[in-house]
Amino acid sequence: MLLKPIQLYFYWRRKWQLPMLLVLLATLPTLAGPTVPGAEVYVSSQKGKGGFTLAAGGKTAALYASNTDWPGVLRAAKDLQADINRVTKLTPTFITDKAPAGKEVVLIGTLGKSPLIDGLVKAKKLDVSGVAGKWETFLLQVVEQPMPGVDRALVIAGSDKRGTIFGIYDLSAQIGVSPWYWWADVPTPQQQALYVAPGRHTQGEPKVKYRGIFINDEAPAMQGWATEKFGGLNSKMYTHMFELILRLKGNYLWPAMWGNMFSVNDLQNPVLADEYGIVMGTSHHEPLTRAHAEWEKAGKGAWNYQTNAAALQEFWRGGIKRMGTRENIVTIGMRGDGDEPMSEGSNIALLEKIVADQRKIIAEETGKPAEQTPQMWALYKEVQDYYDKGMRVPDDVTLLLCDDNWGNIRKLPKLGDKPRKGGYGIYYHYDYVGGPRNYKWLNTNPIPRIWEQMHLAHEYGANQIWIVNVGDLKPMEFPISFFLDYAWNPDKIGANQIDDYTRQWATQQFGAKHAAAIADILAKYAKYNSRRKPELLNEKTYSLTNYREFETVVADYNKLLVETEQLNEKMPPEHRDAYFQLVLHPVKACANLNEMYYTVAQNHLYAQQGRASTNDLAAKAKQLFERDAEISRYYNQTMAKGKWNHMMDQTHIGYTYWQQPPPIKCPK
Structure with a gap:
């Protein structure tokens, strides 16, 4: 029997540990989905048994919510409408004033605020025992014959206003829309079809209120x-x-x-x-x-x-x-x-x-x-x-x-x-x-x-x-x-799932192909930056002579930069802006900053020793200082057509006490 991707997921989830599962998923036409390791994946681009058709064949299921629901819920439902368009280039109908007709419809509502959802509960078509009375809890479930004229419905029901909103956005993430689609220019992968697996889908109640x-x-x-x-x-x-x-x-x-x-x-x-x-x-x-x-x-x-x-x-x-x-x-x-x-x-x-x-x-x-x-x-x-x-x-x-x-x-x-x-x-x-x-x-x-x-x-x-x-x-x-x-x-x-989380986050932003490599970069650059925060760096931070400490730090950064730039060349053009913001920029900027201070340290030492190359190192330090400004200018003015101009205006060179120095000056 040939299993569909969503069926394979649940089969191998029982059989394999998560790292092996990630290798398998990378070969399947499934969507990026959630970032939490082991979280349920309930949307696929291929239809499994009993799957609800959210979009296929050039058509989408209509969205329906009661106009008596919270305004924030209706607004988020419009975001879902836009998100489905981001993925499929199709725009579903969104109705609030009359009952829809159609084989498959998405029904959205909040318990106690939506007559639509309350009616399904009263008719015993929707069991909300794990939702009602909870804090910010949602349920997504396929319901048969929910109302006259509708064969099947995907119901998104919330215990309260945010419960419903979180259910809506959970579906958006499952179909492939990153939460960072606007704030980090993460592109949305295109799909011809979207299917929701049968069953009850929920993340329960949040542990932190x-x-x-x-x-x-x-x-x-x-x-x-x-x-x-x-x-x-x-x-x-x-x-x-x-x-x-x-x-x-x-x-x-x-x-x-x-x-x-x-x-x-x-x-x-x-x-x-x-x-x-x-x-x-x-x-x-x-x-x-x-x-x-x-x-x-x-x-x-x-x-x-x-x-x-x-x-x-x-x-x-x-x-x-x-x-x-x-x-x-x-x-x-x-x-x-x-x-x-x-x-x-x-x-x-x-x-x-x-x-x-x-x-x-x-x-x-x-x-x-x-x-x-x-x-x-x-x-x-x-x-x-x-x-x-x-x-x-x-x-x-x-x-x-x-x-x-x-x-x-x-x-x-x-x-x-x-x-x-x-x-x-x-x-x-x-x-x-x-x-x-x-x-x-x-x-x-x-x-x-x-x-x-x-x-x-x-x-x-x-x-x-x-x-x-x-x-x-x-x-x-x-x-x-x-x-x-x-x-x-x-x-x-768990503590042993942090790497898995990082890989899945990278998958959500960039797809599975390069997720492992991107995750390694994300982990390493944060580790390197935490050794000494950039604002605390100067030419005296590390030793030039004791075990070549400064040289080792700079070599670590530059090796990571080479890997990050090589991967940048492999990224599709539509991912370049997001990749620069989230991956390449912090590596490039910090590698350059550490090398600048290393060069200044060498310059000072060579001056004391009377070496002929002292002035060459001074010139190199100035070049690295100017490159720092170039990197920030690219982030501000070129990347994403200047969408984030000024976001890299923060002073970070030349601190002498707790407050930032007004202008950036090249180290002496």
Whole structure:
């Protein structure tokens, strides 16, 4: 008997380990599908027994949702309509006002919001026992004779708004649309036909309740890019970010805040976030939904609760009143002005009073007990000292534990401690501004390190909130994917599956043919960059004489660069922009940077020794410095026809203290 690809998948999944399965899948006409190792693949380009025809023979199944469903669900359904077109060049009909007729139809809806889905449940045609009442849970299932005039339906049902949205985007990923199709210009492979396997398809309930990213330190890169392309960090830009987060099955965002005011700069920002289904928050030092920059605009007097409590209360009250009924996790507590430590005179009693007063404002402005509004208190930097010295907040408040800004979690709940109603979360860093040095330019975060730290968080029960500081978002694409995939269910990715995850992520972006080679590059460049972050490099970082340390580091990078450039020549033209962003650029830029500092080190040594080649090395160092600028210019202005101009404007050469140097200067 000749098995179809989808049947082979399930047969060999029982027989072989995943690495052998990946070899098999590379030879089959299946789609890229999910990134999590072992995740179910339920869409194929070939029809198996009982398969639902999503597209074939120049036709597609119509999409149908009730117009009473959440606006965010209807919007995501239109994304599915566009995604099917990306894959097949066919555009399915999307109906919301009348029942469709046809042999096969896609039915989309949310329990309790869609009469269509509720009717299927009532008629016992759809079993939602594993979905109803759950958090962000979806079910995809083929249903026979769902309604008059329809033979079969592919039902996408969600337990709540985001459950349905995640079900929609799960199908989009399965048909071959990468979540990074816009943010990294990943092309979508073309297919003539799409079939969905019979059975119930779900990823269950997420293990981490709130999963998100923090856009931080966005000048000059993201700030310059957004201003040029959208007129600022406004709703035109943020809708792209909201969609990305949802496609990655995240649900939470701290927006750009240095000089920006999410809810003031564009009044549509918070409205559209809520419509899309994004839970908004503010960073660890921005209480009661107010951006820090708002105090300069609307505050009165000093940022000092001991001397100016009334004005601060009025300011915070405005933030909660503006929030209304939209989904937010409200930051409580207080740091000094500009994310600085509180004054020496601050004490635990004062901070506990601040929290009590803030919760009183929350209760008064929402008209319900404070514990019914999600809140978090970030134990960031010196704030953890307050906690360690005995400061406490009410049990319903989530304690957001933090890393040390360099990827090492500082504190975890004690095993055996009484559970908190608000639970615990983690604030993690891929990007940082502060001492001893900023690191903002490129990805320096190896996936095994992230796995180790977030695995600890999961094992110790810090699963209420996971949020990661991603700087300008680009170029952190790969570790962002991992962070949000891992947050959905940490039990699905073991320590021995990290390489498998990397290969599958590479497959999702570039196809199976070169996935193993790309995965090796992704792993190596992050490992090399984490040895010493680029901003901490100079000509004295490594030794020229002890075991040829500097030479070895440069040789490692240059060997990897040769491999990466050779692979670039094998990439199809449509993949070149995505390959440069995600793979080639970080290798090329860091190989050049390390060689520049190596050359400067040689130049200094040879000058001391009075060698004739000293000036030759000086000239070479200047050439490498100029090449650094050329690499950034290509990223900004040539790649993707200038779509990402300014994203590589970040200063990264010539640091002398924690803050970035204003201009880039060639090392002396």
